[in-house]
Each structure stands twice: as C-alpha cells, then as structure tokens.
Amino acid sequence: MGRFVLRRIAGMVPTLWIIITLSFFVIRLAPGSPFSAERAIAPEVKADLEAKYGFDKPLLTQYMRYMGNLLRGDLGLSTKYPQRSVNEIIWLGFPVTLTLAAVALVWALLLGVTAGIIGAVRQNTVWDYGAMSAAMIGISIPTFVLGPLLVLLFSLTMFIFPPAGWGTWRHVVLPAITLGTIRAGYIARLTRAGMLEVVRSDFVRTAHAKGLPERLIIWRHMLKGGMLPVVTYLGPAIAFMMVGSVVVEKIFNTPGIGPYFVDAAFNRDYFLVMGILVLESVFLLGMNLLVDIAYGFLDPRIRYDG
Amino acid sequence: MDRSRRAIHAGFRRRLRDRFPPARAGVPAVAWLVLLIGNFIAGCDSSDPEYFGTTVPQHGPEVLWLNNGGEAQWIDPGRCSDSNGGDVILNTFAGLVESHPKTLEPMPDVARDWDISADGKVYTFHLRETRWSDGVPVTAHDFEWSHKRLLAPALASKYAYIAYPLKNAEAYNMQALFLTGVDLATSLEDVRDLVAEVIPVERVDISHDPPGFCVFIGGDDDQRDALRKRAILQLNGRRLAGQSLTVRVADSTLVGVEALDASTLRFTLENSIPYFLHLLSFYSFMPVPRHVLDRLEDQGINPDLWTRPQHIVSNGAYTLKEWKFRQFMRFEKNPHYWNAANVRTPEVKAYLVESYNTSLNMYRAGEIDFPGGNLALPSEFMDHLQQFHDYRYDPYVAVYFFWFNTTRPPLDKLEVRQALSLAIDRTAIVKYIKRGGETPTADVVPQGLAGYPGLNSPLFDPERARQLLEAAGYPGGQGMPPITLIYNTSEGHKQIAEAAQQMWKDNLGIHVNIENQEWKVYLKSMETMDFQIARLGWIGDYPDPYTFLDLLLPKSGNNHSNWSDERFSELLREANQTIDQETRIARLLEAERYAMTQQPLMPLYVYTKTTLIKPYVRGVWGNYMDRHLWKYVWIDERWYDGVPSEPVVDSPPPLTPRY
Secondary structure (H helix, E strand, O other), X not given: OHHHHHXXXXXXXXXXXXXXXXXXXXXXXXXXXXXXXXXOOOHXXXXXXXXXXXXXXXXXXXXXHHHHHHHOOOOOEOOOOOOOEHHHHHHHHHHHHHHHHHHHHHHHHXXXXXXXXXXXXXXXXXXXHHHHHHHHHHHHOOHHHHHHHHHHHHHHHOOOOXXXXXXXXXXXXXXXXXXXXXXXXXXXXXXXHHHHHHHOXXXXXXXXXXXXXXXXXXXXXXXXXXXXXXXXXXXXXXXXXHXXXXXXXXXXXXXXXOOHHHHHHHOOOHHHHHHHHHHHHHHHHHHHHHHHHHHHHHOOOOOOOO | OOHXXXXXXXXXXXXXXXXXXXXXXXXXXXXXXHHHHHHHHHHHOOOOOOXXXXXXXXXXXXXXXXXXXXXXXXXXXXXXXXXXXXXXXXXXXXOOEEEOOOOOOEEXXXXXXXXEOOOOOEEEEEEOOEEOOOOOEEOHHHHHHHHHHHHOHHXXXXXXXXXXXXXXXXXXXXXXXXXXXXXXXXXXXXXXXXXXXXXXXXXXXXXXXXXXEEEXXXXXXXXXXXXXXXXXXXXXXXXXXXXXXXXXXXXXXXXXXXXXXXXXXXXXXXXXXXXXXHHHOOHHHOOOOHHHHHHHHHOOOXXXXXXXXXXXXXXXOEEEEEEEXXXXXXXXXXXXXXXXXXXXXXXXXXXXXXXXXXXXXXXXXXXXXXOOOOOOOOHHHHHHHOOOOOEEEXXXXXXXXXXXXXXXOOOOOXXXXXXXXXXXXXXXXXXXXXXXXXXXXXXXXXXXXXXXXXXXXXXXXXXXXXXXXXXXXXXXXXXXXXEEXXXXXXXXXHHHHHHHHHHHHHHHOOOEEEEEEOHHHHHHHHHOXXXXXXXEEEXXXXXXXXXXXXXXXXXXXXXXXXXXXXXXXXXXXHXXXXXXHHHHHHHHHHHHHHHHHHXXXXXXXXXXXXXXXXXXXXXXXXXXXXXXXXXXXEEOHHHHHOOOOOOOOOOOOOOOOOO
C-alpha cells in the first residue's frame, strides 16, 4: 500500500511538469498583454511595468525563472490585483471555494445517496420513478438558472438567506445548494445503478438467507458495494465543483477562486492563471489518489500489492 | 422631411422595432424567466410596488451600504487608474479643490484660497492647517512630493499623463533630454537632425525653462535607457550653431510644482488651461502620506502595502478600516478631516460586487442602498426598471463612437466615411436599443460641457448619404469593397453593430460584415490598427471639451483613425494659448468643426448613467462626471416607519466660500 502511494506520487511529478510547461507557453500565445487597456499608456510606463513583472526578458528565461520561483513556493505577482501576490490571492480564496465545495458535496451526497437508495430498494415503483425524475431535473437545471431562482425564493421573497456575500453560515447555504444539486442528480443515478447490481449478487442473497433484517442488509452489505461507482465519481465531482464554482461564485459574489479560472485568462493575468492551474492540478491529482486508496477499503476484492 | 423619406424612415424604425422589440431585446430567456417570476413574487411581498424592492432601511441611520463596483486595483492616488479605486480615493483623500456635488464647480478643500497669474499659467494655493488621519500635519510639501511621485518614471503610473499640463511634467515622465547652452533661434529641424545622428527622435520642443530644447526619444521601449546614455555621451559638448551643447535627462526639480513653504503651493503650467482647477479635483492629484511610506520602508515592509487598512493614513472625509478582498471595504468618518463637522454619515460599507445581476438582487433585498456609479444598468432591464420611483438617469461625460481606419480602402475616401455616418439613424438606436435616455450625437464633444455650444452636426440624412456614396464612385453601393466592423464581445455592442449593419444595408445598399473579438484581442487589433471600423467609448477626465478633442491629436496614443492633421493640431494649440474663455471655446469649436469635416470617427450618442437609489438615501445629486461623495449622503430616518407623507427638501450644499 505504502509503495503504491509513493509510486503514484512519483508519477504525478512529470504530469504536473507537463501541465505547467504547456500552460505557461500556451497562455502567452493569446494575443494582447496584461497591460493593454482602452486608454493608451505611455511607452516608458509600459516598459517599466513589463520590467517589474519580468515580461521584458526572453520567454525561455521567464520560464526558467518561473519554475525556480515555483519550487520555492513563490507564484509571482498578479497584474490585475497589482498589490497582491498570487500566493495571497489563493490563500484568501481557496479556503472559501473549498468550504463551498465541501458543503455542496455533503448536500449532494445526502440528497443523491438517499434518492438512489430509495430508487434501488423500491425499484420500478412510484418512489423509484419519482426519485429518478427528480434526479434528472437536478441534472438538467444549469446552475445559472437554479442560483437566481433560489435567490428569488429565499432571499427576495422569504428573506431567509442573503442574496450574495460571504462571512456567516447563512451565506454558504444558497451557493452550496446551487452547486451541489446537479451533482446530487448524478450521484442518485449512480447509487441506484450500483445498488441494483449488488442486489442480485451472491453475498446479498446469502445475507437474506441468513435471515438478516432488511435494514441491516441495505446498510452493511448493499451500500458498501453499491457506493463504488459513486466513489469513482467523487474525484471528477470535486473537479466539477471547482469549475462549477466559476458561475456560482459570480452569482453569489463569493470571494473564492472560481471566477479566476475565466477572468484571469481574459485579463491575461499570466501568473494568476498559472497559480490557479498549478493549484487545481495538484488538488485533482491528489483527489484521484485518495479515491484510489478509498477503493481498497470499500471493496475487499481490490487490493494494491506492492 | 418629404414623404418618401419619411416613409423610409418609418419603415426603418418598424424593422428595427421588430428586430429589437423594446421589452425583450437581447434578454436571455433565463433572465426573463427570473424577472417574470420576480414580478409575480413582488406582487405578493410587502414592499411598495412603486419601488424596486424594499423601502425600509435594513441598517441604522448612521451607516450607508453601497456597491463600489468590483475590487479596486489601487487606492494609491499615484497609481490608481481604475474607477473603483478612484471612487475610494475621492472619499478618503482630500485634494486642494473638490468639485461641487451638483454643478461640479471647483470648491476649496484643503486649499483655503488661490491666486491665478494674469497669463493663467501660475496658480498659487494657500493651504489650511489640516491633518492626516494619524494627526500629522498635511503640508504643501506633501502635495509637491505626491505630484512628483505621480510623474516619476519609476512609479510607472498609467495616469501620469493627467499631470502633463504642469511645466516639464511630460519631459520628466518620459525622461526626455534637455539640450541647453544653445541659441533658442536655432531651428527645430537643425536640432532634430543633430540628435537623430545619434539616436531615434520622437519629437523636439522648444523649452523656456531651462532655456533650450527638449528632445523626446523614439525607438524601442526597452532600449531607451541605453539610448539616453548614448545621447549624453556623444552629444555633450557637441557644437551646434557655434555653441557648445549641454545634455541632461529631465528630472523632478524641473517639474512645475513647488512648495514655497508649508502652507503655500505653486503650480507652473505649460499653457494656460481654464480646466486646471477641475483637473486638481481628479483622484490622481490627491496627496500621499510620505511619512507613512518612509516609515514602512524603515521597518522593512514593502511600502507598496501602505494602502492596507493596518497601515493606511488619509486626509479625507473617511478612513479605511477594513478591506475584505473582493467582498467589501468598511470606512469610518475621519475625525481629523478639516471639514469633519459637515460629514453626515459616520460609517460606510462599500461592497465590491462586479455583477450587476447580483448587485440588483442585493439592492432589492435592501443589502445595498445605492448600486453606485461604477455599474450601469443593463439596457435589457431598462424598460422594466424605468417604471419605479427609485430609477434615475443622468447625462454622463462619455461618447460612444465608431473609429474609421482612414488608411484602409474604401475608408480612405472621405465621402465613404461621411456616407456611412449620415446613413445611421442615431435616434432610433438610442430609442430602441439603448433605452436609457442617451442623447444621439454626431459630434465628438458633448453639448454643454463648460459652456460649449456644441457643433450640432446632422444626425441622419440618408438622401445625402446616398449622394456622397455616388460621389465616391459607388452608386447604390455598387462595387464597394468589403468592409468589416469589429466590436468587443458584449451583448450591448452586438445589438448596436447589428443595427448599424441593417441601416447601412437599407440606406446605402452596402453589406458591412460585423465581427466580435474578445477584449484583449480587440485591444490588440486597435493598437496595431488591424481593422476598418471599430467601436469604442470615451469617458472624459474633466468637464472640458479638450478631454475629447485631445483624442484626435496624433500623439495622444488614443487616436485610432490613422488621421493626423497639422491644421487641427495648430487650432488646438492656439486654443490652449488663449486666456479668454470665450475666444478659447470658439477656437475649440472651430477645431472640432474642422476635424468632423474629415470624419475620422463617427460618434453615435452621449452616455447616461442609469442607476437605482433607495428613497431613504438623500444627498446624491446627478452630475456630468458621475461623482458622488459619500460625505454629503445621509439616511432619511422617517422611512423606518413606512413612506413619509412629506417629501424631504434636499438641496445641494452651497458653493463653499473661500475663507
């Protein structure tokens, strides 16, 4: 197990290097500069600004310098927020996005797994159809529709939750529901499919034969096996949440890192784009690794040999 | 208008209306749905249907909640170039003068009084005894240092050019070379030729102080330091017209701002410009607390961080107490502000919300009282929002126009440019697309700016447009080479481009392609002049016609027409050397008339600022510059108990007397 983890981590390094190198050069291919604006700036001023960020050096030198700084943990300066370093911007925003994603994930799991179990246990009944239809609706409603609708209902009519902002638990509720609901739909369908597969397996039949109560069979035997597809999906789900927060964080003016995915690229904020990419890549690769490890615990048939 | 023309006109408007029905144009179905449900729900809630959202303040009368637009880039007066930061600066710092909240007339702020020399070139300000928010006295030396800092090449301020009217300011900012010890009668060409032997030259000016010539260096941006060194090395001691040259790089001591003592500040200008006092109320001219920057440097802290709440010291009505990145900034009244007695609201919370949808939601729920000037309402919602009492619009000193690239055929033909301009029904665009009370215009300078009468160029004349096209050799659009209009990706610009395309087709029989580009790509196209027609908006920096006419000067860097004309430049130069305001306005008008006969661009309309203000918020007056200082704003407490029966009398403050 330990050797498996180490090998996987070692494998992540070249992947990361390729991602960083490719993105570093690709973002520079986009026309325009971080300093271009509606109003022309004096050539002397532009030269000074470029020197400040090192953009006046040849691209290869810039790349070497960036990689050097990266190894020291320095992600550079933002051009859009010139008085903040990329480290500071991420330090301020990442916990927010993470909190949002975590609450959304809990919401998605609660809702999705419950609906999935109902669907599987009461297969082909009104319960099943109802749960699966709800899941389908959840999948189909885009966040930019669900978000404003929730705001209308809970903020502008019932005055329960604030329409935007961040700071108290009340601010988390609406964005987390918006972000989580679409994932809940997928999770419901996956849970149902996984459970149905397990329903017909030998060990469940054995459990029934032993005369175990229904509830115990569902919780102890079926759910563990039925959750495998869901666990596989958790990696991408978290990734989707990070990307999905681009829209949700805009709607609710949440100060997370979501909007940077798009805005930093639009602003040609090179170092911020890179910083977000590095963060996201490390996070995703780490998540996938965790999912693989969790597999081993959930399914006794899977064991990682050294 | 004869009958046939009226028929064309009416048919045209009908088509436009079909294309952009007033109530729905361009609204994504989703926004519509939300608005519809919103209306339904609004019918059920308890708030006053006359207003958009709640009318009961959600906070005490001692605080104001507003939206400042997005996150500020800089709130350092020397470095700021974004309007979000600019608004914060105007409310936390006090300059020599401020503009009256309604008329924009310059009023004394830190300056108690001032004298202007007879030639209009020397301004002497007498300062009050005022203090920074940490109790340290504000002196004329602080102002001198701040203005020179704004111009310092090392600071690389994007707005340094705003101070170019000061003597030698541009030379210092651009690190020009002063050639002294030479006879002033020497011709500019001789000087230019001599310097050009050694380095590339952008332009040469005569300088009176120091007496000699001022040479602006050309060539690659990043080579200029080396060029400067080379010029000094090779030109020093060279002989020109029998005299020996001395060459030096412009430095801050030559700039026309000087503290005569702690309470007297003298500005010397290149030309007499009547808008100089207005200019001084711009945020770039606010003072910077040098003592704080020095202290941070001594403590080994990056002095760039002086604007963080834990370090910042300011001299204006408010001080920054809390700054949550991309969430909000919280301000408290500054007890050391000289006029603190007249600051009406003790606390201000400014949200940093970029999206107007989110801002509107917060406004509706009463989480913000005033969406602020940095967000204009989207035209899709205009018809809906106009019906409420809290909607308002004010003219704004900004013009929307299309640049013509006058070197690209067929736009190199004057008649083609004129035909394209006359074939656009600007009134229809404003009425059916923008819908925010904008003024259609075919002039670069908005009417009424500092007493400017306006050119009143014809807005729409399809008959004449067709004649011009025929004169250009394309009767009925026959044989017209392809033309493309580019715009930066945005729903609003798209609608205008499509309308223009349709009007050109209907009125001239020509097909113009339209193409959208992502913002930075678009800016690149503009910079490299890689386009035929391109849209742009221009916001004036100060309420004077010059802020728009300056745009057409070849050296402005913002002229995207490839049109440059010595006569136009000469007319503007003459206007700037005139002290008498009436004569000056006449000269400027002549210059604009001349420029518009050449049609390097075609203006479409003068902007308005549309916004919503809660009825309990008082003291926000509309003005041309969309400047709303928080110190005048207050909460009408009677609204806590429902709609007050008596309207409140809310007259703007009198012009502060000089004393």
